[in-house]
Amino acid sequence: EDKVVQSPLSLVVHEGDTVTLNCSYEVTNFRSLLWYKQEKKAPTFLFMLTSSGIEKKSGRLSSILDKKELFSILNITATQTGDSAIYLCAGYNDKIIFGKGTRLHILP
Amino acid sequence: GAGVSQSPRYKVTKRGQDVALRCDPISGHVSLYWYRQALGQGPEFLTYFNYEAQQDKSGLPNDRFSAERPEGSISTLTIQRTEQRDSAMYRCAVQWGNTEAFFGQGTRLTVV
Numbered sequence: 001e002d003k004v005v006q007s008p009l010s011l012v013v014h015e016g017d018t019v020t021l022n023c024s025y026e027v028t029n030f031r032s033l034l035w036y037k038q039e040k041k042a043p044t045f046l047f048m049l050t051s052s053g054i055e056k057k058s059g060r061l062s063s064i065l066d067k068k069e070l071f072s073i074l075n076i077t078a079t080q081t082g083d084s085a086i087y088l089c090a091g092y093n094d095k096i097i098f099g100k101g102t103r104l105h106i107l108p
Numbered sequence: 109g110a111g112v113s114q115s116p117r118y119k120v121t122k123r124g125q126d127v128a129l130r131c132d133p134i135s136g137h138v139s140l141y142w143y144r145q146a147l148g149q150g151p152e153f154l155t156y157f158n159y160e161a162q163q164d165k166s167g168l169p170n171d172r173f174s175a176e177r178p179e180g181s182i183s184t185l186t187i188q189r190t191e192q193r194d195s196a197m198y199r200c201a202v203q204w205g206n207t208e209a210f211f212g213q214g215t216r217l218t219v220v
Binding site: 006031032034041042043044045048050086088092094095096097098099100101103 | 141143148149150151152153156163164199201203206207208209210211212213214
């Protein structure tokens with residue numbers, strides 16, 4: 001059975017800290033890995049990763065995929081209170097399977 | 109979410125009633141997913157379609173749940189004989205091939 005496991009499940013840090021969120025996957029016929037941010041509403045797309053070792057970057061957020069070790073990380077540098085959210089990782093083969101998410105809380 | 113409209117936004121129903129939740133992709137996305145999401149948790153896969161064909165319904169909890177997408181566009185998720193444990197946010201997402209999926213705003217279902 002395909003599965004995606006995220007860690008930690010929750011994380012509390014102070015504003016300005018750097019955080020690393022982890023995602024491991026077991027997805028047959030893997031095609032890509034997706035990261036989303038969810039605040040109070042619908043999940044919003046952050047990154048899609050298909051190739052190992054190529055970092056994707058958007059402002060203070062970056063992500064990388066390791067297809068050999070079957071994991072991905074999402075880094076957020078210089079965190080701000082607006083980064084507080086649930087971060088979702090998903091594996092895609094012919095369907096999209098999500099992990100349980102990491103709930104990140106940034107203290108001012 | 110971009111390109112996906114769900115209705116109703118909120119639905120309160122009495123236990124034992126049937127409900128139908130609608131997902132309307134504004135443009136013709138190929139793949140359409142249904143998820144159920146508990147508060148603070150990741151979306152739980154229910155079923156998905158490519159065009160009108162239901163490709164996988166392994167996530168539907170039991171036979172009270174069904175979904176259709178007869179013309180490859182609008183989809184309906186139906187829950188028969190609702191139970192309190194069915195209360196959740198139900199989200200639809202659409203996707204073009206190997207690209208990101210866009211989520212609708214969801215339907216918050218409450219069974220009383």
